[in-house]
Amino acid sequence: SRRRFATLGATAVIGAALPLRYARAAEFTFKWGTNVPETHPLNVHARKAAAALQEATGGRVELQLFPNNQLGGDSDMFSQLRSGALECFTLSGVNVLSTLIPAAAISGVGFAFKDYPTLWRALDGRLGEHLRGQIGKAGLVVMEKIWDNGFRQITTSTRPVVTPADLKGMKIRVPVSALWTSLFKSLGASPTGINFAEVYSALQTKIVDGQENPPAIISAAKLYEVQKYCSLTNHMWDGWWFLMNRRAWGQLPPDLQETFARVVNAAALAERQEVARQNDSLKTDLAAKGLIFNEVDPAPFRETLTKSGFYKDWKAKFGPEAWAILEDSTGELA
Numbered sequence: 098s099r100r101r102f103a104t105l106g107a108t109a110v111i112g113a114a115l116p117l118r119y120a121r122a123a124e125f126t127f128k129w130g131t132n133v134p135e136t137h138p139l140n141v142h143a144r145k146a147a148a149a150l151q152e153a154t155g156g157r158v159e160l161q162l163f164p165n166n167q168l169g170g171d172s173d174m175f176s177q178l179r180s181g182a183l184e185c186f187t188l189s190g191v192n193v194l195s196t197l198i199p200a201a202a203i204s205g206v207g208f209a210f211k212d213y214p215t216l217w218r219a220l221d222g223r224l225g226e227h228l229r230g231q232i233g234k235a236g237l238v239v240m241e242k243i244w245d246n247g248f249r250q251i252t253t254s255t256r257p258v259v260t261p262a263d264l265k266g267m268k269i270r271v272p273v274s275a276l277w278t279s280l281f282k283s284l285g286a287s288p289t290g291i292n293f294a295e296v297y298s299a300l301q302t303k304i305v306d307g308q309e310n311p312p313a314i315i316s317a318a319k320l321y322e323v324q325k326y327c328s329l330t331n332h333m334w335d336g337w338w339f340l341m342n343r344r345a346w347g348q349l350p351p352d353l354q355e356t357f358a359r360v361v362n363a364a365a366l367a368e369r370q371e372v373a374r375q376n377d378s379l380k381t382d383l384a385a386k387g388l389i390f391n392e393v394d395p396a397p398f399r400e401t402l403t404k405s406g407f408y409k410d411w412k413a414k415f416g417p418e419a420w421a422i423l424e425d426s427t428g429e430l431a
């Protein structure tokens with residue numbers, strides 16, 4: 098942070114009309130860890146948020162971004178967040194957050210949301226409120242707007258997935274999560290929980306044959322280098338909650354908390370636009386890089402999940418109240 102301010106100070110001396118207030122150190126410096134490569138829209142908009150926050154607070158609050166698992170994998174970053182070693186962390190509720198807060202995984206139920214409008218209505222509405230309530234009860238601070246990762250698609254090095262039979266016995270990487278593991282077991286696959294930091298090498302060394310993520314991640318993490326097929330299953334949607342260590346948040350006076358939340362939530366909305374655009378447009382680009390795409394009819398997958406008891410089991414685990422809030426937006430699932 099010293100170097101950043103020194104640079105700004107030097108520029109001001111040269112004559113640009115930069116506000117002199119940036120020439121002093123920030124009062125509050127927070128680290129923000131992410132689990133995806135630098136070029137992903139999550140990081141692009143995180144950097145914009147950091148700049149906007151510096152501007153809006155006259156340099157009083159600085160966000161230092163650590164993208165691409167620089168601080169460790171999701172499990173490490175989550176421990177750091179809870180201990181206070183890391184102040185801010187964008188983490189999926191369905192991912193390792195659900196190891197602490199099982200209720201946070203409900204947005205990841207297979208084939209729940211049919212499109213973005215349904216999804217944002219739920220997560221910016223009652224379902225999101227319910228989830229943020231659960232996260233808050235566990236002692237973490239969470240910003241209102243969830244960041245978009247996208248609808249997830251299956252990539253493999255072995256064969257395309259057209260029907261559930263194609264998943265039979267397939268070694269597939271999933272994030273470290275009971276719901277994710279259950280989803281792919283119910284579909285007949287053989288899932289392994291691995292943090293995203295190790296996914297490229299797990300695919301390269303054939304520890305697993307496949308993984309599932311949206312096109313923006315397949316592109317940013319160059320997974321097309323070690324995968325051959327991409328099957329458009331849209332089997333679930335996922336996003337990142339902006340989480341904060343409670344003591345770090347408590348250091349900010351109320352006016353800075355308000356500014357912080359406003360800036361970060363606005364950045365999340367801008368990121369959503371860019372992710373949706375990329376997840377749509379990148380298919381052509383990834384096909385040109387050699388990835389072979391196929392469309393998928395979700396009906397037999399849903400049927401397999403129903404028959405295996407997936408929806409019934411998870412309804413019991415999440416409880417009737419949370420499940421009713423989910424079905425309010427998705428329609429009947431179980």
Ligand code: X2X
Pocket residue numbers: 132133189192246272292293309310314335
């Ligand atoms: O771990 C993943 O696959 C990722 C990057 O999509 C999540 O954060 C859930």
